[in-house]
Amino acid sequence: MRSPRKEQRREPQWAVPLSDIAGSMHAAIPASSVHGRIACELGSSILCGRRAVGSLLPKEMDAVVDFGVSRSAYREAVRMLVAKGLVESRPHLGTHVTDRRRWQVLDPDVLRWAFNSGPSLTFIQELFELRGILEPHAAELAARRRTREQLTSIGNALETMARQGLASAEGRAADERFHEAILVATGNQALMTLSASICAAIHWTTYFKYRSHEPPRDAIPDHRELYAAIVDKDADRAARAAKALIHLALEDTRAAISGPRALP
16 A cells, blocks of 8 residues: 655644533534524524424523523524424414424534434444445446545545544544545445535544543554555445445444443
8 A cells, every 4th residue: 555645734623522512623603602502592492302303492581681691692593493394483473492403413513412312322323324335336437436535635634543543633534534535435426416515424433432431443554454444446445445344334333332331
């Protein structure tokens, strides 16, 4: 396997604890804003099931008192939730939680709220099923189409990931760049548009694994095998490597959820 060029640029530090409202760099809503905080609280309560499908959100005047915010801030938070399919407002009927089928679960903010509230194993399974459908085929295309520059980007991200470790913010940011660079290397614009959602899912599942006091399995060799297959332009091996990587990542995440110390 060729040695990728040494990473030169300084990695951004943005991953923070799930309990921090500032959340993730992926967030489209500025979580530090008042309406962002309300949207996070309401969205998390919906996604974890504390607010059931069909239930009504607080009336505006009640919410102003409960949250201690202005009416305009609450309205903006509700608009955010409407835009993400979590709630629907009807004149004279109030704002109610919509059916789960309407939720935009791949929206980076919705993913952040789901992990903030404690994701269910079913939700985790669904994310990995999606990755299992998309990423092996993306790896296959990347192996066939990657340019030298794209290969360098994938390799640089891999080496930063290995050097910093996935327990660090820098390592997790590099992990996202690794997967994003593979999607870019497919040359398929439709796949590239999914990169923000895929990378957000990778970020939160990886972070979730490392919340456990028990260090998870080292995933770097799995990434190296995928990179090597792309270097060799071996499309079939790249697809198999991506599938194996995703399968093992799911097992690690399941262990983090079921482990006795996974959820402090």
